[in-house]
Amino acid sequence: MTKVLPYVFGVVLSAAAVMASADTAGQAAAPGATKVAEEAAPAAAENDEFGKLDANHDGSIDAAEAKADKALHKAFSKIAKAGKLSKADYDKWAEKHKKG
Secondary structure, eight states, rough: OHHHHHHHHHHHHHHHHHHHHHHHHTTOOEEEHHHHHHHHHHHHHHHHHHHOOOTTTTSEEEEHTTTSHHHHHHHHHHHHHHEEEHHHHHHHHHHHHHHO
């Protein structure tokens, strides 16, 4: 019985994955989904700025990466903790300094 259990578990997992992908294949977006996506676009643009600066995609900006933004580089030593700037700390700084 104990040898069969992992096999059964694998079969059930595989079947669930196939059913999930078949369930969503070829379906149109739900009504209103486009509007939600459009409203989320400004937030994605802000996140994209952090993503562009986080060149190695480790979830933080270091001093070398901060050089890509002149204003951020200038403020980096004052706002970074342990030589890195988190997404949350970047967002706080950008809210004050990146007003378009």
